Amino acid sequence: MPNALPRPHRPPASLHPPGDAPRAVIARTALTMVPGAAPLDDAAVILAGRRVLDIGPRRLVLRGFCGPTTDLGAQAVLVPGLLNAHSHLELSHLGAHSPSGAGFCAWVAWLMGQNLHALSPAALNAAVAETAGCGVAAVIDIGSRAGPAVAAALGRAGLQGLVCHEFLGWRSLAATGVPPALDAAVGDGLAATVSGHALYSTSPDNLRQGQALCRARGTPFSLHLAEHPGEVELFASGTGEFAALLRGRLLPKGWRAPGRTPTAEALAQGLLGPDTLAVHAVHLSATDVALLANSGATVCLCPRSNARIGVGVADVAALVAAGVPLALGTDSLASNDDLDLWNEVRALLAVHPGLPGSVVLDALTTTPARLLGRAHDLGRLVPGAVGGVAVIPPDLAEALDLGSPGRG
Structure with a gap:
């Protein structure tokens, strides 16, 4: 595609x-x-x-x-006005350089080699303007380096939503919480919270602490989940190209595969619930879909990011049939050509032509608004x-x- x-x-x-x-x-x-x-x-x-x-x-x-x-x-x-449920605006300066078609491991290796601290104010402002230009009113943005700058840029554009400081790594983050500078940067209509990166890149303790902090703040807890086949292989057996890439980098010495799917592992860690935003969810078994449905978690689909880095296509029909709430996100310019949420809809319908329009409209409006606790003033x-x-x-x-x- x-x-x-x-x-x-x-x-x-x-x-x-x-x-x-x-x-x-x-x-x-x-x-x-x-x-x-x-x-x-x-x-x-x-x-x-x-x-x-x-x-x-x-x-x-x-x-x-x-x-x-x-x-x-x-x-x-x-x-x-639309809600973009997953973006990484601090990566906007990487848009002109990101690879396409080389596979997930090659993309991760490329990303690890970039200067992720080199925020470009011009690129950030252009990305926010593009987001607003397609009719977006609110954003759930994830970052770990430039949250205050992202919050300020969103505020200047009149956009609302949530700016999340992402927990990454296995060192204890219990005392970290939301950086004070991020809390100070959010204005009217914006809130600050934390998020977890993924089960393989953030320790179970940090993920649970992050989720508890989100619940204390009344915000959703966002987590990348079941994005690519290597993640499934990693948790099933601890083997494969992705496991080799992570060992000595993100995975601690002595880490053992739990022998279950990433979704089952998220449930075992207590991370799935009505306030969970599971991002991507491309590789799910039928049991995984049922686990998500029973937990009340929302899935954020990012079809163009998935296509660009070659991780596959989410089984949207199965998610809809199971009653899993859906949202849509553009991900970042490091894995997408633009931040136009209508283009995300086009990509979704291209591979799921029978998807009811009501599901798409809810994914753009009411579902992420409810997740944000803003059903009264966003998405309607x-x-x-x-x-x-x-x-x-x-x-x-x-x-x-x-x-x-x-x-x-």
Whole structure:
């Protein structure tokens, strides 16, 4: 599957101009994402910044309104501002250099050889602007070096969400927690927390401490899980190319394979629950899918990153059939061509053409909003919501099941 995909149609920049002066946006249809609500035809939304002041049929909403109005045309379909559930914005400077098609181990070896501390403010700002430009309102970002800079860049762009300081390694991090500089950098609409990297790169104690800290802060706990075949082989037998790459680097001396799948190991460590965001989840057995479903964990799909570094395709149909909540993320420019979440949707539908549009829309809005504890003001178009609006690109509007019950 090719990684590079066409750019979507861009809505006018006036959808979210600076300032809080009320303005109206008109569209053919608005999907509020309120359960049970029907699509709104000939719809209008009044916004102040990204805050929704009113939404409904145009004839009612615009009665007496005298502010500026943007008419998006007879084909436009509005949805709530999107949520990108997995990104690594601090790696944005690596976009021009990342390899493609060499396999996961080669990609990891390349990444380990990069200067990951060389944050480029220009690259970071451009990545945040690209994220916002595709209709994203909030981000769950993961990093270990530049959290304060990422939080500041998101804040300047008016984006909300969660900035996670990633626990990596086997040295005790009990006293580390969230760096004070990151806590100080998050402003309105942003929160700070920690995350675990992966079962093979973060000690069980550090993962459990990270999860406990997330629960204390009321934030989700993010973890890369079952991303590639080498990870499965590592936990099953401790052998293989990936195991050889990690020994002497990330794995401590004397580490023993538990003899089970990464998902079963995550469950054994107590890491799966309704507040868990399992990122990638490409290599799952039927039992693994059931474990995720029973735990209530959410899976974040990153199809273009998976394709670029050659780890395979997640069994989305099995996850949907089991009732596993899904979110979508772009991952980083170190493993993707851009940070356009609509391109992620295109890639997802290219390999899962029968995927219900309602599942995709929930993955972009309501599911990550619920995970963030922000279902009241993100992922829905209702008065008081603060995520603004996004426009479904014309080439995707027909592919999504926009008229399904509950997708209003």
